[in-house]
Amino acid sequence: MAYSEKVVDHYEHPRNVGTLDKSSPEVGTGLVGAPECGDVMRLQIKVNPETQVIEDAKFKTFGCGSAIASSSLATEWVKGKTVSEALTISNTDIVKELSLPPVKIHCSVLAEDAIRAAIGDWKTKNGVGSEAAAAVAVG
């Protein structure tokens, strides 16, 4: 059970732990995983309505060290990105950055899912998804 240095670093000093007000229209919340699988991640983003830049991100994770590290890293990476830039983050980037072994790849998948779920929630709240769909329909 040897963890990479980066996993240990994120585990020992998790970045951006906390909770954002999930009722705020600027906040998107993604809750993924399941307790019986041993992993639950909650990732929240606060998006600037003008620029669509993710100004803040917070997480809480129930899971192994790799799951904690994956979600901690995800909050670091989404901060400062626009919503569409954040959607380009893939689980393979996380695997690479944290040197996750094959048995821990699901942790990175979960972190990617958490980013997408948080953005999805924000889009639903702000009607962004339907606007885009409408644009396509018109075009």
Place this chain on the structure above:
Amino acid sequence: MAETTGMNITQSKRPLPEGVKLPIYMDNHATTPLDPRVLEAMMPYFTHIFGNAASRNHSFGWEAEQGVEKAREQIARLIGATAKEIVFTSGATESTNLAIKGVAEMYRERGNHIITQVTEHKATLDTCKRLEKSGFRVTFLPVMADGLIDLEDLKRAMDDQTILVSIMYANNEIGVIQPIPEIGKLCHEKGVLFHCDAVQAVGKIPVNVLSDNIDLMSISGHKIYGPKGVGALYVRRRNPRVQLAEQINGGGHERGMRSGTLNVPGIVGMGKACEICMEEMESEAKRDKELRDHLMNRLVSTLDYVRVNGNMEHHLPGNLNISFIYVEGESLLMGINDVAVSSGSACTSATLEPSYVLKALGLGDDVAHSSIRFGIGRFNTRAEVDFVADKIIDVVQKLRELSPLYEMVKEGIDLTKIEWAAH
């Protein structure tokens, strides 16, 4: 908004208490350190007493044989057997294989049914599953929520085809002690042989093959502060006389039941380990239990959402299996990386399945994932126990600050009502 800044999970500002050296070993169900007195007894058998115990015509062989026979006596005395009833093996897994397969093969004409239970060690479960493939019928009894089997279930499972019951003395994960004398009595009333995996019990609590009505019993050297790579099988010689089909051929050692040159230093060490247990078991059990209770009380009185697993009345003195709900076990182990314990979470295994023993008690997978097994033993000190308790409390509290589940429960959200996306 809850924010945790400058969070630091593993490092503590507390200085190391006097008498505590890191890392701390508290996983004595997995294996135990070798007692220095055992090593001392073994040393000559690595050097000048190197003979083959089966060499009958020179002093080198005789000396080795003397060492082996003394060990046989020491082991027999600890469990209320006679020396001739002890068969040496490479370890308890081999003992269990020999007992179950040996009986199955020898008594096949009398019946093809074997009874065991779901929280047995894999040595028993996998051996029984193998026999199922060759036409045996195996009943895997359930356990109750406290980890004990229901004797009524056992009675009901027995039929005229039953030849063997295999039930462990004490469980390696949750430490519960099964009602062995009653199980043995039931078996003897029905003329069924009784094998008992007593690896975790022998040397820790009084075990007596006569009053416990045991016919075959697996024992290990390295769980009782002896060496690894040596074990024994007790095979009853009277009332009834048990016969076994040998599983390893070649040379007819151990009265034909287990061929192969004997591991003389290992056997001598196991004998010495049994002798020490015989002398010190009573005081040691008392001490281990006090330390265990101290650890348990500190954890339970300080932390919320904690569940102690297994019947605590019928329990090994040094065992504590405890679930820190809303904290995942592997992350907890990572936070206490200078303390060696085991987790009920199997997050690293290919299946991601948590402990089958905890699940058999009816624990949900989420709780099983949150479980830690402590195994307190001969060389643990009270200072170590206090250090471990402090550390666990610290890390559990920090990880709960990180746990979305803990936060949700604290807010009054019912987690069972949430539609989780199982992955």
